[in-house]
Every structure is written in structure tokens, then in C-alpha cells.
Amino acid sequence: MKNRLIAIFATLLLASAPFAAFAMDHGHGGEHMAGEDKGHGGHGEHGGMAMEDGTIMLGEQTKDGVKAIVHLKDVKEAMGKMGMKETHHFMVMFTDEATGKPIEEGTVAVKIKTPEGKEGAPVSLMGMQGHFGADVVMAQPGEYHFKVGTKLEDGKKRQYHLHYDVK
Template sequence: MKTTLSLLFAAFFVFSLSMDADAFFHRSGHDNHGAQHQEKDGKNHGHHDDKAAAHDAHDAHAHDAHEEMYDLGSLSVDGVKGNAHISDVREAMAAVGMAETHHFMIHFMDEASGDSIEEGTVAVRIVNPAGEQSAPIRLIGMDGHFGADIILEDKGTYHFTVGSALPDEKRRQYEFSFDYE
């Protein structure tokens, strides 16, 4: 019973987060291509029907020796430095029956104080190698960064646009890319 209640709560929480991410990008003036979680090809590109299980699976293997982490670089916008990484979590996720292949994460730091920023609303849009853009994906605050498990299906260059509304209420946008080989 406890497990069922936890899963129901997690599902409700995840549903509300995806709606918040869409609203965040819409308010910030970005072109929102609808709240659908599937692209024109009918495939799910980075969205979770069961984020609770995906997040638990990632936590269970978050720093597994087999996980490869790639530094996507740092970018400073209006006094806040964003440092992004992506990890290959394919094996850990497959072990629990999940399709997600990577964990995208970004850490924010106030450049003046050097303090880590761990609160706010953060989402990412992903443009795949074919030039198709995903709906916004809400990044959850965890262990000093904001992150989400995503699906990268095709080899090639992916572009990540991160939108943030941090506690100072300034909206910032960060751009990163990743060559998936």
C-alpha cells in the first residue's frame, strides 16, 4: 500500500512539473510547440511517463563507474555561471526497464559570491540532429544541480537551450551542444 501511494504521489508530482515547464517557457516568450510529449514521428524524445522510477534508477546508479560524464562547458549570463554536463545512463536505466539514455544536468553559481544556486525553475529544450525541437523538459533540483533523464536516440549533434527563473527573478537562457557519437 505504501509503495502504491508513493507511486501515485510521484505520478501526480511529475504531471504537475511537466505542465509547469510548459508554462515557464510560454511565459518567457519562447515558441511553445504545444504541450505534447511526442514529436511528429510519434517517438518520445526525453519525456517520462514514469519519472519517479527513472529518477530512482538514476539515483541508484548516479555515480556508477560505468557511467560516462561529458562536460558541455560553462556559460555566464547576468552574473550567474551555468556549468552543464551529460552522463550516459543507458545501462542503469535499461536494467530497470526504462528507455532513457542520458542524464542532462546544469549547476548554477552566483559569480559575485561563489555560492551555488539550488532553487528556481529550470527547463531544457533539446534540438536533435535532424533539427527537431522537443517540448520543454523540467529539470529537477538534485544534489547541487538541476537535472533530468532524457532520451538521445540518434548519433549527431544535439543542442540544449536551458531557460531559468532563479530566486533573483531574472530570466536567463543558456545554450550548450553535445556531439553524440
């Protein structure tokens, strides 16, 4: 349990700083996530845009007035040092499209489909410093598909889709 708490704390530190920078307008003009209705959509290598610290911006999408901005961070090395199998920190931030205010209350989960087509059980995302996130295992190369399901503070259910190609 102590190792798990240390791993969560370390992941929060690694993930929160770059994600906070994206809370502001980051100049990304598209309103789709990588692979959503528009192919791989100009997000660069692996279906996402890489930042200096290795955080990948998978994309953004608006559903029923709520914008989701999704990132993925490789935490394999840090987690491996603590004997953990998780390889990536999956994170999503929501904003009200009309007001631009962050939405930080609600229930969020992600289902991940592996490169061989197996869909895992939903992984609950915890509220963390302005985003919802969880550490996940994406150990094998290939394209992973994500279905993010939400029931945010307005009570509406929304679903967002995206993908990422692990090299």
C-alpha cells in the same frame, strides 16, 4: 510508477557523486559552453570533456552574474535494464558569480533539438542535490542542441546554449 521511482533514484546515485566534485573549481578556464560562439572550443571529443565514470562536462557559461556548469551522463544501460527509454541524465549547476555560492532555487527547463533539427517540448529539470537535472532521450547519433531556460531565485530569466555530438 514504482519502476520510475527506482529509475530516478538510480540516476541520482549515478549522477550526484561526480557532479558534486565539480561544485568546486575544476580548473576549466573557459567561460563558454561547447559550441557557444567559439565553435567546438577545446572541450575534447564530442564537444565535451569525458570523466572516468563517463560523465561529460559540456561546459560552463555566465549570464547576468550566474554561472551554469553543465554535465551529461550516459545512463542508457541502467535505464534499459529497468525498461526505460531514457539514455542520458542532463544536469546543470548554478553559482552566483560574485559570491561563488550555489543557486539551488528556481525554475529550470531544457529544450533539445535533435540531429535532424526537430526541437522537443521543454523538459523541466528537478532540483537534485546541488544541481537541476532530468533524464532525456538522445538515442540516435548526431549533434544535439540544448537551450536551457531559467528563472532562478533572483527572478531574472536567463538562457544558456550548448551542444553535444552523440557517436
